[in-house]
Amino acid sequence: MEFQSTLFATESAAPVPLRPERRPLAHGAWVDVQRGWLADADEVFATMLRAVPWRAERRQMYDRVVDVPRLVHQYGAGAALPHPMLERARDELSAHYLPELGEPFVSAGCCYYRDGRDSVAWHGDTFGRGRHQDTMVAIVSLGDPRRLVLRPRGGGSSIAVPLGHGDLVVMGGSCQRTWEHAVPKQAAAGPRVSVQFRPRHVW
Template identity: 75%
Template sequence: MDFQGTLFDGGPATLPAPGEQLAEGLTRTPLSRGAWIDVCRNWLPDADDVFATLVADVPWRAERRQMYDRVVDVPRLVHTYAVGEPLPHALLVEARDALSAHYLPELGEPFVTAGCCYYRDGRDSVAWHGDTIGRGRSQDTMVAIVSLGDPRRLCLRPRGGGESVAVEMGHGDLVVMGGSCQRTWEHAVPKVAHAGPRISVQFRPLNVF
């Protein structure tokens, strides 16, 4: 693991109180067709410890998928914590609960699952897609992403063409994709020439994949 954590990340910490510092730190960017993204920089406290714990304790697995006429390796490691499964770090529990409380008036339900992706270096990536296997195909929903480790770009583009946008996700940053984003826009994390390890934790409501 070749990741340099912040020199100023101190000891035990707590998340901002829901509806207070979280709301103050969020910046919302409206997109087209009823989609939007929220960004909150340096949101997750003690990010170095959370990152190290996830690297060591998450049961990472490699996946393979059909690509045209051959089966290829998925370029990242993954694991999903389903509804009711304990999360590997207490701060992730606080993060999920804080997000559920803050977005409940808009979302109408809590975040209940946590998908984890481990991008080991710049060669790991995720192609253009939307989370449309479940209810995101037909309903407005939200996916909240906590990024840990080296910065990587989250790119977004409208389905069918149009101007794209990009957000650089840094260590401890929060990005929330909401409204119609999953069905009217696509997102990707492209390959880069040089990058250290990064972990993405995606909190989702029930039956959103």
Template identity: 65%
Template sequence: MSYQLQGSLFDADGPEAGPALGPLGGIGRTVLGHGAWIDVLPGWLRGADALFERLVDGVPWRAERREMYERVVDVPRLLAFYREGEALPDPVLAEARDALGAHYRAELGEPFATAGLCLYRDGRDSVAWHGDRIGRGDREDTMVAILSVGQARPLLLRPLAGGGPTVRRSLGHGDLLVMGGSCQRTWEHAVPKSAGAVGPRISIQFRPGGVR
């Protein structure tokens, strides 16, 4: 599988250095309201372009179809999912999962257990407004940590009940965003389509067990 990735000028270590995680101490929190918050850390992963190349070639990507508006349509992105206890496709992802688990242990009270991967091939790929409410996320506060590699794309968040501003964060090239508190129940998020020329991006979502 081949996708043209425009490298980041900020990924200074270069692909020969290999992917490596930075410290989590500089992560910044934004309180969204209704008990929800997001933490953001730009460039947490150095060598993100190298990881993108490894994942795009090494992950068993699959296309899905689902029913929408009384017809079956293609899901506009490629997907992969790694269950609890299943080996992740690159060692640095296991390091990221464990580092996030250690950092958020006091708040989350449990480890991050699964990893879902989405490949957005170009600006036509997207994900509609939703919350990760399958399983416990529908009734409990939880966390979803998103590590992005490849071309930056906007992640939008808005209150589920309406009446509030839309929050926009651009994620790519090793950026980290964590959604916590009631975020999955009281807010929803989306990656919109882009009319312009946009390169590929991979999103890695770490979740506790029983949250999808």
């Protein structure tokens, strides 16, 4: 599958200037979105599919063990990422959000949605410090468009954030504690990779 590269890609492969638009949510949560942020998105996507050691996981679901409907890989703090653009993106995000976050993004969780049958169920990143503290999760989306949906914990109307090739979404404030998010199944979709940058001890 081919994707048109961002018009902002340059020979130096510098990220597009980071100027996201913020959408305030209830309970002190917010979402930042910037379309087409990642330069060289085509090359990064191809490298991710080829070079990441993707693995399948299985998970206990009630009385049985089931396949997790996506492939995953985790790059911990200090680990080299599979493409230099991702390392530059992480550094740009760290610099931009440092006044609010107070610390850098250090890890990169990767998910490979092979087609529209792959998904992630409603959840918040509440393991570690995210259970009790405001934090941020920055997601770069590569490949076919999918919807990130969010809803308040305990009930309320959901919102949808369509994510396309090279788009950035950042969930911040109390979002992980007071909201849930998901990527639902889709009738027809091609491969998609998401890269989730997180600060230390948030997952």
